[in-house]
């Protein structure tokens with residue numbers, strides 16, 4: 001049997017997101033199940049022996065900067081639909 005007590009917790013929620021490349025504010029839409037960020041969030045995992053040797057770089061990009069980055073690739077990136 002379990003007995004519970006009620007406690008108040010402080011939860012960190014995203015207040016503001018800015019594009020790491022240009023500094024533009026990225027729109028956030030709050031919903032019951034969380035929030036949606038209109039730009040893109042990138043995690044770059046670097047392998048052993050690379051310049052960042054196992055580090056993970058995390059940053060946010062606005063739509064314009066993410067499109068500019070994708071367009072700069074010599075070979076197009078793969079697109080995976082998530083919703």
Ligand SMILES: [Zn+2]
Nearest residue numbers: 019022062065
């Ligand atoms: Zn940007």
